[in-house]
Amino acid sequence: MSESFAGSTVDMPNVWTRARVSSRSSQYESLPGSFFTRSARDVAPELLGRLIVRMVKGRRLVLRIVETEAYLGIADRASHAFGGRRTARTESLFLPGGHAYVYLIYGMYHCLNVVTGNETDGEAVLIRAGEPVEGESYMIRNRKLQGSVKPGAVAGGPGRLSDAIAVDLSLNRVRIDDNRGPLRIAAGEPTGRSDVATGPRIGIDYAGEAMRWPLRFAVRGHAHVSRPYPW
DNA sequence: CGGAAGATCCACT
DNA sequence: GTGGATCTTCCGA
Numbered sequence: 001m002s003e004s005f006a007g008s009t010v011d012m013p014n015v016w017t018r019a020r021v022s023s024r025s026s027q028y029e030s031l032p033g034s035f036f037t038r039s040a041r042d043v044a045p046e047l048l049g050r051l052i053v054r055m056v057k058g059r060r061l062v063l064r065i066v067e068t069e070a071y072l073g074i075a076d077r078a079s080h081a082f083g084g085r086r087t088a089r090t091e092s093l094f095l096p097g098g099h100a101y102v103y104l105i106y107g108m109y110h111c112l113n114v115v116t117g118n119e120t121d122g123e124a125v126l127i128r129a130g131e132p133v134e135g136e137s138y139m140i141r142n143r144k145l146q147g148s149v150k151p152g153a154v155a156g157g158p159g160r161l162s163d164a165i166a167v168d169l170s171l172n173r174v175r176i177d178d179n180r181g182p183l184r185i186a187a188g189e190p191t192g193r194s195d196v197a198t199g200p201r202i203g204i205d206y207a208g209e210a211m212r213w214p215l216r217f218a219v220r221g222h223a224h225v226s227r228p229y230p231w
Numbered sequence: 232c233g234g235a236a237g238a239t240c241c242a243c244t
Numbered sequence: 245g246t247g248g249a250t251c252t253t254c255c256g257a
Contacts, residue, residue, distance in 0.1 A: 069238070078238070080253095089253065107250035109239050126238055159239045203238050226239095 028053045028062070030184040033177040036097030040116040040123040043097075044070035045198070045217040047114070049191035052130060053184045054165040061138060061165045063130030063155055064188060067218040067225045069201045071113070073122030078207035081122025092173045093122045100183055102162075102172040109159030112167045114176060114185065128202070128216075130155040131224040132164075139164035151223035158226070195220045202226070 028051065036043060047068050054061040071079040073093070080103070081093045092101045093115060101113040101124050113124040132139055132154050139154050143163050155161040162168070167183070176184050197220040200212050218225045 071238075080238080085254090087253075103238090104252065106237060106239050107252065111238060113238085128238085157239070201238070206236085207238095 027051075027188075028060070028184075028186045030177045030179050030181075031187055033096075033098040033175075036114060036116050036177065037118060038097070038116060040070035040072055040125050041215065043114070043116045044068040044125045044215065045193075045196050046190060047125060047127070047185070048196060048217060048219050049189050051133065051186040051188040052127065052165065053186055054167070055182050056166045059135060059138060062132075062134035063139075063161065063165060064133050065127060065130050065185075066222045067127075067129035067156075067216070069126040069128055069217070070215040071124050071126060072215070073117070073124075076207075076213075077210040078201060078204040078213075079122060079124075081124075084122070090122070093124055094119050095173065097123075098175055098177045100171050100174050100176055102167060102169055104169065105159070110162035110168050111158045112162050112171075126158060127161060128158050129218070129224055129226045130161050130164075131222070142166055152225065154224075156224050156226045160226075191219050197221075 031050070045068070047065050050065050052063045052065060073079050073081045074084050076082055080090045086094060089103055092099055095115055096119050097116040099115045101115050102110055105111050112127045114127070115124050117123040129152070136154065140149055142165070143154060143160060145153060155164040171183050174181055174183055178184065197218050198214045199216045200214060201216045204211055
């Protein structure tokens with residue numbers, strides 16, 4: 001049984017400390033659209049270890065994805081597209097895989113999703129947490145953090161992550177497989193299956209049976225996840 | 232047209 | 245652990 005690891009990062013295995021970082025800028029090239037035109041159930045765990053590349057004000061902010069959740073669209077009671085609901089908000093869920101779905105939650109936070117599957121599915125992957133790779137000082141500024149910054153404080157949580165890399169509604173519907181776009185996802189170093197932890201999704205108590213579906217994925221033992229593993 | 236709830240976070244007890 | 249912030253969306257009357 002893995003126990004709560006919040007606050008104890010020193011002896012935690014971190015698969016990334018050994019990763020070799022290329023100096024070539026091609027390391028930030030977008031994954032192809034075909035990566036996203038598959039089920040969110042498959043895409044979500046494969047996004048772990050990938051890089052979110054956010055271009056804003058001429059700067060490049062990079063996060064390594066460490067936690068995701070799959071939302072399975074029409075058949076998933078937790079999904080905004082459940083039952084085929086198409087509203088102004090959910091319209092971007094019905095774009096082909098490879099677009100961004102950004103929405104406002106609780107009147108004050110933005111959630112960043114990547115649309116997956118095809119334009120009839122309404123599927124998406126919520127990006128729940130990331131580890132700063134480049135531009136961390138700007139992320140800290142965007143988050144208005146003071147003093148010492150604990151692991152996970154910058155982008156551990158969907159609302160925090162969006163604030164950190166300046167994701168708002170202006171990015172709704174953008175293509176994330178466009179190498180010249182403001183938001184993209186690069187290959188990074190995908191997390192191996194044995195390092196992926198799986199569990200139920202967060203904050204969907206209203207979703208009935210779907211509440212227990214194992215569609216939350218995180219890098220096992222990673223300090224920057226949105227909350228400690230109960231798994 | 233009104234009211235409730237939300238894929239969250241933070242301050243405080 | 246609890247409550248408040250803040251506002252769009254959605255559903256029922």
